[in-house]
Amino acid sequence: MSYSRRAFLKTGTLAISATALPAHAATPAEMLDVRIWPNKSYTRVTLEHTSPVRFKYFMVRSPKPVRLVIDVKDLKFTEKLRAMLAKVNKNDPYISAIRAAQFDHETVRIVMDLKQDATPELFESKPNSQYRYRLIFDIHPAGYKPDAIEEEIAKASKEPVKPEAKPASKPASKPAPNKGTSHKPAPKRPSKIVVVIDAGHGGEDPGAVGRRKTYEKHVTLAIAYKLKAIFDKDPAYKPLMTRTADVFVPLGKRVRFAMANKANLFVSIHADAWTSPSAKGTSCFALSITGATSTAARWLAQSQNEADIIGGSNFNDIAASGQKTFLDMNAEFKAEYSLEMGYLMLRHLEKINTLHSKKIEQAQFLVLKTPGVPSILVESAFISNPEEERKLRTDAYQQKVAQAIYRGIKDQVARYPL
Ligand SMILES: [Zn+2]
Structure with missing residues (x-):
């Protein structure tokens, strides 16, 4: 006996909507994983977390090194988070280090030290079959223009x-x-x-x-x-x-x-x-x-x-x-x-x-x-x-x-x- 995709469709859809959380949940998000993917043309950093977060970011170009600063609200700061962020490869073409600290009572500040000037691209991704909520940072060379x-x-x-x-x-x-x-x-x-x-x-x-x-x-x-x-x-x-x-x-x-x-x-x-x-x-x-x-x-x-x-x-x-x-x-x-x-x-x-x-x-x-x-x-x-x-x-x-x-x-x- 074999089952077709169709037979399972309804169950699958229900499971997905049941796990979706409302925006800005009262409980702060927990970091689940940090993935760093160095690539010739850019480095991708993906932060996967349990619920939606608010964030803003800016570049600091002086004094050196160039830094990308990301302030994340609604995120719980833990030692595990600090450890996950620290796993940057020495050979990464763009990032030399990532640090995190509790900035004020509701903000975790993440700082990326960059090896060269860069154009960051940040976006959020909602949960899918593979992953939970994600904040994704692509660190491109300076002057990069998004694909069109x-x-x-x-x-x-x-x-x-x-x-x-x-x-x-x-x-x-x-x-x-x-x-x-x-x-x-x-x-x-x-x-x-x-x-x-x-x-x-x-x-x-x-x-x-x-x-x-x-x-x-x-x-x-x-x-x-x-x-x-x-x-x-x-x-x-x-x-x-x-x-x-x-x-x-x-x-x-x-x-x-x-x-x-x-x-x-x-x-x-x-x-x-x-x-x-x-x-x-x-x-x-x-x-x-x-x-x-x-x-x-x-x-x-x-x-x-x-x-x-x-x-x-x-x-x-x-x-x-x-x-x-x-x-x-x-x-x-x-x-x-x-x-x-x-x-x-x-x-x-x-x-x-x-x-x-x-x-x-x-x-x-x-x-x-x-x-x-x-x-x-x-x-x-x-x-x-x-x-x-x-x-x-x-x-x-x-x-x-x-x-x-x-x-x-x-x-x-x-x-x-x-
Ligand atoms: Zn496929």
Whole structure:
């Protein structure tokens, strides 16, 4: 007997709202964890705490060292907090030390000594399936300007990504997996087909975690590397990866990467998770134009998009502008192409694992929204299912998933050349 996501949806939603706390709770927040994530382009400090806090911050540039001062109200000062903040790596490119003290009866003052002048970016994040309340500080080099994916999408939308052309003849017809759709294929490309391979999650965002402590972010990267190796041997394709190491890449940046590299296809690799260990199987997602087709898909879209909240971008704004541009640009081509590619991929995936759903699930994942680029998200198996977790850890299964994705893409491109 197996349970679907849908069967557990109601319980899951209730559990989340029951644990949510009202803003500015009377009891001061307690610090649960401090995570410091040094990175070439910035260092991220995440303070995870039990309830909402109020904060303000300012830079002190003289006398040296440059300091970032953060005053936090409604936070309990403890020795544990002091110890957690002290765990800065000597090699951190931006931060040399972090100290904390009770400033006045209601304020804890946190001071970061910086190795160079910096532009801090601070934001709050509400609880999600993975974390509680968070204050997130990104310490960027001085002069840093926040990302503006809206601008990038607007710029790109001035030139059509995939100009439509009248087909010279109808493509060789094989029975279509979803009848009643038609294509206006673009002319045959003389150059290689650019496939962007997106390993889900990474860095600060581990994705789902299995019972044997298998991290989704590691599995997705391993499969992504294997898929790249397969495409590397095929002269018709040019594979590119959105990340090649265990680093956090905001969802918007992945989309921008695909646009900047004039991607023809986009495939995002993930592993599924659910509250019940019995949920299992492989599935494929494509972007729906009219909205998520099932409550379960909507639930999943929300938790997936939280990665971008961790990343600090304003998801709603991006989603709205991305959606509008997307609708303007060959939306029909993209949607149909993605859907058919997904169906062909499932034919190969069902040979290596049970399918969680025989249909292509549709959801509003931001990574599937690159304008004009057919995009698929593959949930390679359930990391929350002990047997599938064991499989996901093996090179053999990872290789099979990569091969099935490759075969699915090849089949669709053979039917309708890009
Ligand atoms: Zn995922």
